[in-house]
Amino acid sequence: MAKTTTPQKAAAVRQRGVTMSDVAQHAGVSRTAVSFVLSNRENASISEETRTRINDAVQALGYRPNAGARALASQRSDWYGIVTEIVTAPFAVDIIKGAQDQAWLDHRFLLIAPSDQADAVGPNQGLEDAATEKLLEQRVEGLLYAATYHRGVHVPESAHEVPTVLINCFDADGKLPSIVPDERAGGRVAVDRLLRAGHSRIGVINLDPDIPAAVGRLEGAREALAGAGLELDQELVVSGHATADGGYDAACEILDRYPKDQRPTALFCLNDRMAMGAYDAIKERGLTIPGDIAVIGFDNQELIAAYLRPKLTTVALPFEKMGALGVQTLAALTAGQPITADQQLVDCPLLERSSV
Amino acid sequence: MAKTTTPQKAAAVRQRGVTMSDVAQHAGVSRTAVSFVLSNRENASISEETRTRINDAVQALGYRPNAGARALASQRSDWYGIVTEIVTAPFAVDIIKGAQDQAWLDHRFLLIAPSDQADAVGPNQGLEDAATEKLLEQRVEGLLYAATYHRGVHVPESAHEVPTVLINCFDADGKLPSIVPDERAGGRVAVDRLLRAGHSRIGVINLDPDIPAAVGRLEGAREALAGAGLELDQELVVSGHATADGGYDAACEILDRYPKDQRPTALFCLNDRMAMGAYDAIKERGLTIPGDIAVIGFDNQELIAAYLRPKLTTVALPFEKMGALGVQTLAALTAGQPITADQQLVDCPLLERSSV
DNA sequence: GCCGGTAAGTAACGCGAGTTACCTACAGCA
DNA sequence: TGCTGTAGGTAACTCGCGTTACTTACCGGC
Structure with missing residues (x-):
């Protein structure tokens, strides 16, 4: 030194x-x-x-x-590009972290370009195109697209010029490989946990029922119940806005609808923000967590899950792992592995805290 | 198209x-x-x-x-580098967003390099050095250093080879320009808000009293009180761990210490996580917010402040603005403006919600 | 004494652009 | 006729480095 x-x-x-x-x-x-x-x-x-x-x-x-000169002479470029809206809506920041760490390990540099639009479907893809173009001007060897929430997206035409992998989203045109959370297994894990704790009457606070996360998680819940010889009671599934207020409203509805002895003893909230609202609804009614009502969330948003009281047991979205896997997949593709459109599912681990 | x-x-x-x-x-x-x-x-x-x-x-x-070839030939590089621990600890992610947006406007690319250590002081600067070195290999025209929380840092030697600006931290060696939040003005704004609401007996839930944020915010609180002819009652200042639990404990202490008529009617929590804990303490005692006790936070951590019930009135850390300002300052420096060590203070705006 | 082989190194070209110095044709003017 | 100026371009050098082809010296073997 x-x-x-x-x-x-x-x-x-x-x-x-x-x-x-x-x-x-x-x-x-x-x-x-x-x-x-x-x-x-x-x-x-x-x-x-x-x-x-x-x-x-x-x-x-x-x-x-001089990295630039080296790239010029060798016709190779140690760089991957990632275009993402995550910087704008930092829900899934860990994807970037995972990708960057992995890239660093591989002695590669991750160029991060912003894509401002939450909804990449539709004609208004100006910024995303520009970001992709910028990255290609830097002669990145591969591209990653990362979304804040699991959904289908359209990537710009030019993304097909280099190996491309989608993270936490999938190609609506079905041509590119992608890495997404295994929502179904996650749903199963969550409900299994509740079943193991002895609950059999489980309320579900659902997201917008059309999004992939809701479909998968609910399907998983159904499977877990079936495994225990139970069926998912559609009456106990209440959809709401994906916020604390939405969770509060949904929880109130479920809790107030039944006489005490028919009330569900556990709530599966399809995301942590809704669980946060459910907490309030439960506490307001003088009920305790997990004594009277157990609560399990999904997403593992640290700021919420780790700070709620009692701390929230939840199923984690494996953002960091998906990011790392994205880079690894990209490395394989740039190394010559043929490009296929398959989707890699990543496990969503259960995080035990104190709400079940 | x-x-x-x-x-x-x-x-x-x-x-x-x-x-x-x-x-x-x-x-x-x-x-x-x-x-x-x-x-x-x-x-x-x-x-x-x-x-x-x-x-x-x-x-x-x-x-x-070909951006690389162009940079090589023209001896200039459209790139700034930012080394930051923010990706690892995404508290202040908006700094990156602000910086990136501004860079994008200036037709420049922001290379983001991770620095894994929360404590940059000390000899263990391996990763940070490596990140800086990597960025210089890319021939960035300027460097930014961004920290997750306001503090003094040491930057690697080689950072002095190009214009460098610190964001949300300052050079412990006093040689580099920096952009930091105006903690004192923020503290003043918070307490002013409480005073305006008619509170005169205000409890303060403090952070670790040694960090710049605590020093500044408390000083601001003192000034606001002085402006109203009041003095800060040291007895009402309780320090705690900067978490929800810490806030809970501190709030309990303050609330339980006095008979009802001497109890403070408002709490100034020096960060939102502690406010989150304070909420629980208040509600547990059957008190209402803001009816019985008003609460004001600091930081504006969206996930907490916007989802607490009632929503938390708080003072926002101007992360995005600091990021943008950092890039602007860097642009001025690379354009030839002389490098000085001055510190730019950025306002912390009050965000009115429903807890006061 | 000559040949072949290897160790140790170098000259020269190319990557994709920016940039400078030059060249040509033509018009205008004395 | 000859001179100059300008519009419209081009040849050639440079940036910092990877890479291929080639050179030179020396050693061992027959």
């Missing part, structure tokens, strides 16, 4: 731009030799002595490779 | 890499002419006719400039 601040380096730094030629000159060798040493070429014959001389020169001058 | 999918383009797309030379050939001119037209050179004399011929060729071939 201290050594790197030698006078030579400081001087070099000041002049902005030490090149390989400078290093070569300093070491008294050709630029080619420097290139060979720095790229660790295997079948290059460079004596151990000149090798160290070159490395010393690199240190002394504070040489830093 | 439809027109861009002409057969020519499709063919060109397939072969991956239309260059200026291709365009020149297609238009029957020299590559230089193409370059002149594309860069809109003012004192280049190109007839209107060839100009359109060239533009047509660009369209027909689907030419896309």
Whole structure:
């Protein structure tokens, strides 16, 4: 650390731009030799002595490779691009984290480009196109598209020029590979947990019934109940707006509808925000969680789930893992693996806290 | 849109890499002419006719400039780099959004590099150094450092090679310009709001008293009280862990300590998570918000503030604005403005909701 | 004493653009 | 007729680096 601040380096730094030629000159060798040493070429014959001389020169001058020039010469570019609305609506930020960490491990750089529109379907794809175009100008080797919530999307035409993977969304045209949460298994896990706790009369606070998350999770719930010889009582499924208020309203409806002995003893809330509202409805009625009513959520929105009192047991959306998997898939594709449109499902793990 | 999918383009797309030379050939001119037209050179004399011929060729071939080559030749790079722990701990994600939007407006690309350590002070700066180094390899024209919470940091040596601006943190060595929230004004605004609502006995749920946020906000509270001829009663200031549980404990302490008629009628919670806990404490005691006790928070963590019931009135940290301002400041610096170490304070606006 | 082989290294070309210096044709003018 | 100026362009160099083809020196074997 201290050594790197030698006078030579400081001087070099000041002049902005030490090149390989400078290093070569300093070491008294050709630029080619420097290139060979720095790229660790295997079948290059460079004596151990000149090798160290070159490395010393690199240190002394504070040489830093020029990524752009390297990309230009080698026709390859260490870069992946990700276009996403997540930065705008940071619900699924962990996708970016997972992708970036994985990219970092692979010595690749993730260029993050914003796509401002929540609804990518429709003609108004200006920004998304622009972002994709920008990334292609940087000559990214592959593209990722990430959405804040699980849905079908249309990607710009030009995305087909390089390997492309969709994360937390899928290609509405059915041509590109995608990584999505296994909503169905998640729903099963949630209801299984409630069943294991001895509940058999379970209320469900549903999302907009048409979105993939709702369809999958509910289907999973049905399967879990069937596994226990039970059936999903449609009367106990109440849809609401995907907010705390929506959850509150739905919970009130379920809780007030039945006499005490027929009231469900557990609520499966299809997202944590609705669970947050359900908490209020339950507490308002003088009921305790999980004593009188158990609650299980979905999504694992840390800020909510970990801070509610009691802390919310929930099923986590595997954002980080999906991000990492996206990059891995992309790496396989850029390495030459044929592009297929298959969808990888990622498990949604149960997070036990205190509400069941 | 439809027109861009002409057969020519499709063919060109397939072969991956239309260059200026291709365009020149297609238009029957020299590559230089193409370059002149594309860069809109003012004192280049190109007839209107060839100009359109060239533009047509660009369209027909689907030419896309190579950003790397351009950067190499022009010795300038449209890129800024931001190194941040925000991706890891997405509290202040809006900083990235603000910075990215602003960069986009300026036709610049923001390279986001992760810095994994929450505590940048200390010797263990491996990742941060690596991130900075990576960004400099990309030949970014300027660097931004963004922290999740307001504090002093040490940036790597090499950051001094290009213009650098700190966002939501400041240079512990006092050499770099920074953009931070005006905590003091924020504290003043919060307490002013309570005073305006008629409260004079105000409890304060404090953070770790040593961090800049706590110091500033508390100082602001003091000033607001002084403005009303009141003094801050140190007894009413209780510090706690910066979580919902911490807020709960602190609120309990304040609420239970006094007989009903001496109890504070309002709580100023120095962050929203603690306010969330305070809500529970208040409700548990059968008190209403804001009827019996008004609550005001700080930070405006949407997920909490907007979903608590009643919705939390709070003072917002201007993350997005700080991000944008950071990029603007950087633009000024790279344009040649001299680098000074001054700190720009950004206002923290009051967000009225329903808890006061 | 000559040949072949390897170790150690270098010259030179190309990647895709920006940029400078130059060149040509023609018009206008004395 | 000859000179100059300008509009309209082009050849050639450069950026920093990867890569291929080639050179040189030396060693061992027959």
